[in-house]
Amino acid sequence: MTLRAYVLQRLSAALMAPLVIVHIVVMIIAVQGGLSAAEILGRTQGSWLWGGFYSLFVIAAAIHASVGVANVIEEWLGWSRAAAVGIAHTLALVILVLGLRAVYAVVVV
Amino acid sequence: MPASMLKVQIWRGEAQGEFRDYEVPRQDSQTILDVVTYIQRKLDPTLSYRFACRVGMCGSCAMTVNGRPRWTCRTHISRVLEDGFVRIEPLRNLPIIKDLATDLVPFFEKWQGARGRFEGSRTRDDDFSTVLPSEPRRAAASAAIECINCAVCYSACDVVNWREEYLGPAALNRAWAAYNDERDNNPLGVLKAVAAGGGCGSCHAHQSCVEHCPVELNPTESIAGLKRVSLQAWLKGDLR
Numbered sequence: 001m002t003l004r005a006y007v008l009q010r011l012s013a014a015l016m017a018p019l020v021i022v023h024i025v026v027m028i029i030a031v032q033g034g035l036s037a038a039e040i041l042g043r044t045q046g047s048w049l050w051g052g053f054y055s056l057f058v059i060a061a062a063i064h065a066s067v068g069v070a071n072v073i074e075e076w077l078g079w080s081r082a083a084a085v086g087i088a089h090t091l092a093l094v095i096l097v098l099g100l101r102a103v104y105a106v107v108v109v
Numbered sequence: 110m111p112a113s114m115l116k117v118q119i120w121r122g123e124a125q126g127e128f129r130d131y132e133v134p135r136q137d138s139q140t141i142l143d144v145v146t147y148i149q150r151k152l153d154p155t156l157s158y159r160f161a162c163r164v165g166m167c168g169s170c171a172m173t174v175n176g177r178p179r180w181t182c183r184t185h186i187s188r189v190l191e192d193g194f195v196r197i198e199p200l201r202n203l204p205i206i207k208d209l210a211t212d213l214v215p216f217f218e219k220w221q222g223a224r225g226r227f228e229g230s231r232t233r234d235d236d237f238s239t240v241l242p243s244e245p246r247r248a249a250a251s252a253a254i255e256c257i258n259c260a261v262c263y264s265a266c267d268v269v270n271w272r273e274e275y276l277g278p279a280a281l282n283r284a285w286a287a288y289n290d291e292r293d294n295n296p297l298g299v300l301k302a303v304a305a306g307g308g309c310g311s312c313h314a315h316q317s318c319v320e321h322c323p324v325e326l327n328p329t330e331s332i333a334g335l336k337r338v339s340l341q342a343w344l345k346g347d348l349r
Contacts, residue, residue: 001310002304003304004343006339007343007344074271078271
């Protein structure tokens with residue numbers, strides 16, 4: 001793994017750690033408080049705070065997962081670096097598109 | 110077979126080969142190296158293996174014993190016997206020359222790859238460097254300087270097994286000592302060497318090197334140190 005990939009993976013992990021905690025805590029509070037899906041959407045729609053929060057989450061997850069998967073492909077499957085990087089970039093793109101589409105759905109639509 | 114005999118299985122051949130069975134008389138304070146030497150001298154003179162000092166200083170005699178890499182001159186057979194049986198193989202992750210002797214060239218090439226050599230700028234006309242034992246960098250270097258180059262950690266490391274270009278625990282441990290050497294005039298050169306593709310970032314911190322190191326060094330901690338200073342240098346822009 002190059003130092004650049006190492007740094008990206010560690011920084012994205014450091015970013016995701018507090019985001020995951022906030023996500024889980026808010027989710028538990030919302031569910032325990034008995035909020036319906038419509039009530040949750042009512043709070044997220046138009047909120048730039050939640051839009052920014054989850055966009056950051058999606059970007060960090062796309063980086064972190066793709067670096068990790070590239071390592072698994074290289075080390076466990078023994079495929080070439082070019083193949084691993086190609087698959088990793090594709091995975092990052094898929095996570096970005098699906099994740100940002102979901103953020104768009106709960107914040108903007 | 111009398112109870113005082115050991116059942117020994119030894120790898121014979123190169124990458125392709127087979128295990129052969131031997132019976133060796135049990136003795137007090139018998140090391141694995143004693144067992145191999147007995148076979149070579151009394152039973153089969155064609156057996157190839159490597160040793161030199163026999164006292165745990167030279168790092169020549171490491172082999173895989175019942176699945177674990179060990180220094181054979183300082184490991185008593187009583188510690189590894191399983192129902193009177195022991196299987197001895199060459200070290201993993203290195204090309205086999207013949208029988209129990211492996212080719213250490215890739216191992217030492219990686220020392221060079223990690224810039225594990227001293228680069229100083231002083232001449233004989235300069236005064237001595239002042240290195241206080243209490244300095245943090247000197248303490249960090251201490252953790253790495255007792256390595257005997259036995260390649261046990263290199264053989265134990267799964268990442269070495271998975272990634273051909275990975276420098277391995279011994280080379281990176283040595284690089285950490287060089288980086289912390291007060292007299293070395295190019296610590297950034299060390300970081301550039303270990304920040305490349307097969308460098309410190311590839312370590313998974315499994316700690317197999319720590320578990321197996323016969324002189325109880327902690328290469329994982331040294332590699333963590335290299336990761337830390339590399340990350341700082343990268344953020345500062347020195348490694349981009």
